[in-house]
Structure formats: C-alpha cells, structure tokens
Amino acid sequence: MRWGFGISKKIFITATGTDIGKTFVTALIVKKLRDNGYKAGYYKAALSGAEVTENGIVPDDAYYVNKIAKINENVDNLVSYVYKEPVSPHLASQIEGNPVEISKVVEDFNxxxxxYDYLTMEGSGGIVCPIRYDNKKIMLEDIIKELGLSTLIIADAGLGTINNVVLTVEYLKNRGIPINGIILNHYSKGNMLHEDNIKMIEEITKVKIVALVEENDKELNIDINKLLEMYDD
Ligand SMILES: Nc1ncnc2c1ncn2[C@@H]1O[C@H](COP(=O)(O)OP(=O)(O)O)[C@@H](O)[C@H]1O
Ligand SMILES: [Mg+2]
Structure with a gap:
C-alpha cells in the first residue's frame, strides 16, 4: 500500500437519478485506486431498500463496493443509516424511525x-433527495456542503441524458457545489447517439466527461492520474 502525506482526498458521487449506476461505477473507481496501490475507501450516509436476509439487513451498495474493490471493511462502517423501505431516506425514516442526524454523518465520514487516503462517498438517489423531513429538514445538498465535497456525476450514455445532466449540473451550480467531472454509464463504443451525447454534454455544461463505462465493465477505463485529479483535499 502507498501511504499519503497525511491529507486524505475525497469526492462525492451523485447521479442524474436512482439506479443510474452510482454503486456500479463507484466500485470500479475504488477498485482502480486500490489496484494502483492507493488506500481507497467508501462511505454512504443513508441507504434505503436494504436487503433483508436471515443474517439481518444487508446494506447492498456498501456490500457490493466492499466486495468488488476488496476494501475488506466491516460493511457497517461504510454506511451510517440503513432503511428497509425502497423509498427516499426521508420517507423511509418517517416509516421506520431512526432519522438522519448530520452530526453522525460528519462523525462517520471523518x-x-x-x-483512507482516497474516500469516495456515494449519494442517495439523484441530486434532489430529501434525507430527512420531519421537525428537522435535511436535503442531500446540505450534507455535501457540510462535508465540503465536490462532485462527480454519473449519467446514462443514452437517450434523455442531455436533459438530465444539464439539470443536475445547473442544480449543483445553483447550490454552489463544485463539479469535477461526469462519467457516462451503459456506453457503447460507436453508438452514434452516445458519441453525440458526449459532445453535446461537454458543449452545454462545460464540464468534462472523464470516463465511459460499458456494460459489465470489470475495470474503469481512465488514466490513474486523471482519476486522482477528481479528488479534492
Ligand atoms: N455498466 C453496467 N453494466 C452492468 N450492470 C450495470 C452497469 N451499471 C449499473 N448496472 C446495474 O444496474 C443496477 C443499478 O445500478 P446501481 O449502481 O445500483 O445504481 P445506483 O447506485 O445509482 O442506484 C444494478 O443492478 C447494477 O449492477
Ligand atoms: Mg447505489
């Protein structure tokens, strides 16, 4: 393992929606860092729709990234709040209790x-995600800002993505949250629509598409230095 210089680096992974591939791509990112000798870890504040097994509740996202990237952590350390209901954390906690406290997220994140020298934090849902909505109101962006993170946006490569990416970028800019890059998922080389989406997204948003992920990719196709540049102090 290569050790850092005492300053850990971090990035927040968001997406244009739920099920876009945040977890799939995050696993490849953390794997790439670890395969290159970097001490890389994963963290998620709130996970809903956790799988219920005979051994208890499994936080699937954390379990998946832990396995693929071989982090070898106890999954309980990778996620702060786990809900069974497959709904936004604000609604899940209204049903199940145990609402998110920012102080616990900050503590677990730190x-x-x-x-780890490189910490990748996965968001919940897309960028507009109520995390808690009772007597206290927390939106996902409040957590991102509290932790001082920049973002990497995961989006689909196909139809509809220009609209979804531009809306996500505009929302983040409006909230003063930096965007370090975009990764397109479910990309097929040579697909005319996908190739045009790359061009148009960069043209309209002025944000770089830093990697393309194809179906069932086992490795993230990106120069390691370019990946390291995505992380902030
Ligand atoms: N490039 C890909 N190739 C194959 N399966 C993928 C790919 N990207 C996502 N998936 C699958 O799609 C589903 C949703 O992806 P996931 O990463 O869980 O989304 P999110 O974390 O954004 O909700 C998962 O079953 C995941 O394994
Ligand atoms: Mg996920």
Missing amino acids: KALSK
Missing part, C-alpha cells in the same frame, strides 16, 4: 476519512 472516521472513514482518517482511515
């Missing part, structure tokens, strides 16, 4: 940050 604990993860102290263990």
Whole structure:
C-alpha cells in the first residue's frame, strides 16, 4: 500500500437519478485506486431498500463496493443509516424511525476519512433527495456542503441524458457545489447517439466527461492520474 502525506482526498458521487449506476461505477473507481496501490475507501450516509436476509439487513451498495474493490471493511462502517423501505431516506425514516442526524454523518465520514487516503462517498438517489423531513429538514445538498465535497456525476450514455445532466449540473451550480467531472454509464463504443451525447454534454455544461463505462465493465477505463485529479483535499 502507498501511504499519503497525511491529507486524505475525497469526492462525492451523485447521479442524474436512482439506479443510474452510482454503486456500479463507484466500485470500479475504488477498485482502480486500490489496484494502483492507493488506500481507497467508501462511505454512504443513508441507504434505503436494504436487503433483508436471515443474517439481518444487508446494506447492498456498501456490500457490493466492499466486495468488488476488496476494501475488506466491516460493511457497517461504510454506511451510517440503513432503511428497509425502497423509498427516499426521508420517507423511509418517517416509516421506520431512526432519522438522519448530520452530526453522525460528519462523525462517520471523518472516521472513514482518517482511515483512507482516497474516500469516495456515494449519494442517495439523484441530486434532489430529501434525507430527512420531519421537525428537522435535511436535503442531500446540505450534507455535501457540510462535508465540503465536490462532485462527480454519473449519467446514462443514452437517450434523455442531455436533459438530465444539464439539470443536475445547473442544480449543483445553483447550490454552489463544485463539479469535477461526469462519467457516462451503459456506453457503447460507436453508438452514434452516445458519441453525440458526449459532445453535446461537454458543449452545454462545460464540464468534462472523464470516463465511459460499458456494460459489465470489470475495470474503469481512465488514466490513474486523471482519476486522482477528481479528488479534492
Ligand atoms: N455498466 C453496467 N453494466 C452492468 N450492470 C450495470 C452497469 N451499471 C449499473 N448496472 C446495474 O444496474 C443496477 C443499478 O445500478 P446501481 O449502481 O445500483 O445504481 P445506483 O447506485 O445509482 O442506484 C444494478 O443492478 C447494477 O449492477
Ligand atoms: Mg447505489
């Protein structure tokens, strides 16, 4: 393992929606870093729709990234709040209790940050995601800002993505949250629509598409230095 210089680096993974591939791509990102000798970890604040097995509730996203990237962590350390209901965390916690406290997220995030040189935090849903909505109101962007993170946007390569990416970029800009890059998922080389989407998204947003992920990719196709540049101090 290559050790850093005491400053851990971090990035927040968001997407144009739920099921776009945040977890799939995050696993490839963390795997790439670890395969290159970097101490890379994963963290997620709130996960809903967790799988219920005879061994208890499994936080699937954390479990998947832990396995693919071989982080070898206890999954309980990778996620702060786990809900069974497959609904937004604000609604899941209205049903199940245990609403998100920002102070716990900050504490768990910093604990993860102290263990790893490169910490990748996965968001919940897309960029507009109520995390808690009762007597306290927390939106996903409040967490991103509290932790001082920049973002990497995961989007689909296909039809409709220009609209979804531009809306996501505009929302983030409006909230003063930096965007370090975009990754397109479910990309097929040579697909005319996909190739044009790359061009048009960069043209309209002025944000770089830093990697393309194809169906069932086992590795992230990106220069390691370019990937390291996505992380902030
Ligand atoms: N490039 C890909 N190739 C194959 N399966 C993918 C790919 N991207 C996403 N998936 C699958 O699509 C589903 C949703 O992706 P996931 O990463 O869980 O989305 P999110 O974390 O954004 O909700 C998962 O079953 C995942 O394994
Ligand atoms: Mg996920």
